[in-house]
Amino acid sequence: MSLENKELLNFLKDLSTQNTFSVNLYPRSVDNIPSIECVPLTTSQLKKLIETVVDSPITQSVFNSTVTDIFKSCTKSSLPNDVNIIDRLLFLIETRINSLSPTANFKEEEKEIAVDFNEIKANLQKKLLENLSDLTSTSFSDNQIIINYGLPLLEAETRLNEEVYKKIKLKVDDMEEFRKTLGEAFIHEIAKTITSVEVNNQTLHFNTLTFSDRVKVVESLPSSAVQHVIGFIETYKKIIEEALTINGYTLSIDGSLFSIR
Amino acid sequence: MVFVTQIAENNIFCEELTVKHYKNILKCCYGEQPNKQIFVETITNILAELTKTSALFYKNLSVIDLFCFLIDIRINSLGNSTDISFTKDNKKLNLELNLNDFKDYILSLKTNLDTTITTSNITIFVECPSSSRLLQLQTQNPNYISFIKRVETSAGILNVIDDSQAETLFDNLPPSVSIEILKYFKNVIDHISNANYLSKYGINEEQLTFVPSLDSLIWFTKLLFSESLSMLYENIYCLAHVAHLSAEYIENCVVGEYIYFVNCLKKTTKPQENSSDSNTENIDNQIGEL
Secondary structure, rough: OOOHHHHHHHHHHHHHOOOOEEOOOOHHHOOOOEEEEEEOOHHHHHHHHHHHHHHOOOOOOHHHHHHHHHHHEEEEEOOOOOOEEHHHHHHHHHHHHHOOOOOOEEEEEOOEEEEEEHHHHHHHHHHHHHHHHHOOOOEEEOOOOOOOOOOOOOOHHHHHHHHHHHHOOOOOOOOOHHHOOOOHHHHHHHHHHEEEEEOOOOEEHHOOOOHHHHHHHHHHOHHHHHHHHHHHHHHHEEEEEEEEEEOOOOOOOOOOHHHHO | OEEEEEOEEEEEEOOOOEEHHHHHHHOOOOOOOOOHHHHHHHHHHHHHHHOOOOHHHHHHHHHHHHHHHHHHHHHHHOOOOOEEOOOEEEEEEEEEEEEEHHHHHHHHHHHHHHHEEOOOOOOEEEOOOHHHHHHHOOHHHHHOHHEEEEEEEEEEEEOOOHHHHHHHHHHHHHHHHHHHHHHHHHHHHHHHHHHOHHHOOOOOOOOOOOOOHHHHHHHHHHHHOOOHHHHHHHHHHHHHHHHOOOOHHHHHHHHHHHHHHHHHHHHHHHHHHHHOOOHHHHHHHOOOOO
């Protein structure tokens, strides 16, 4: 490596450690709100986020994968194993505040709406604490089966994106294919949320399976059991949507968050 | 003889341009698309010789400072005006360009290009790129990357040496800083687009605008030193053949002396215009107008 490039890399390393900020993650309990130190977004990472603006609205897989990669590279220490999609959302909002600006204007139906991300962050943290019991990992059991489920972990979503969504070439004008993809996305949400299934005292941990095997297991589960998982998914999505809604406007969590100054 | 000029806030003593240097300037600008590398190499070597400095100093000089120095050399060798022609209302018009005034216009561009961008604890020094940076470009015109000169933070100072370094640095800057750099560059483009020198004469149909690029530098160098190469060679031949001056002597003369000798030769050969000596007629017709 030439002296100039070595000097450049050392300089860039020092640059990245300046202006760090901390992100309060999803509360593991009322008394346990972990926090991690992050470095600010770089221009290169911002470009990648903006490129995801044309991501599929059904899967948002490219945006989600990009944010997960950036989340991992921006944290000063390695992420815990149980880091979930809400941790990522909290990181996203905090990094938006620290790397671009704490406010932005969005257009909706010719109206311009001013959004204060600090307000969104405070709202989200408040909602999480208020609804902790509804968001905590739980299980459903009947005489035959126990299904454990909770907030989707980033590990599960990464696997879904790598194994499934990366290979999809969605043709929106093909209605049959569109319907099929929509249906599969629904099953994938369920498969992300379930962590394990116990049958006859034998536990199948989903993190040991490929995603397509997870889907096969989900499709074989009784619908009466799966209904509870769907209820959980609807609950946490509703809590998040309410937290992201200020003055009647719901913030979209996608690449457009970073293309507006 | 020497003259003094100011380059990047330094006083530089410069010798007068000789015919040899003048010839090399015309040669490196010759043709529809002169080779940019050869142009830069030739010009910087000439300036280095005239000022007894290194060519590297001129290669790292901003292209605006380099151009201003060329204007000074032109003023001190061939006078402070040059003719340009353009079209207005379908008529061909000539304008005598005052080079001192034109240099002021070029320097006013520089004040808008050289600046600092400071956000939180990062300071970016941006300025008009040097000819060596412009030689690295893959495209015709520079982009914002070429304008990044130096970065200062509490972690240290980094002097950007090439566009590849500038690009790596830019990609690793916080977006709040990189956005300011892009805004600065947009202002540069807007300012240059609206900086038509001819507008002060009420001429808006034609453009005389210096763009910080090598193509623009070459074009304006051709404007400053507009004698054709063939005419120069013909005049040297006539001075040698008729005035019996050695080619070596002519090449070591300063340009002002060369012009003087050519004018003398024209005066001495003119009375012979009406004589029956056809050789003299041919020589007189061959002596070019400067």
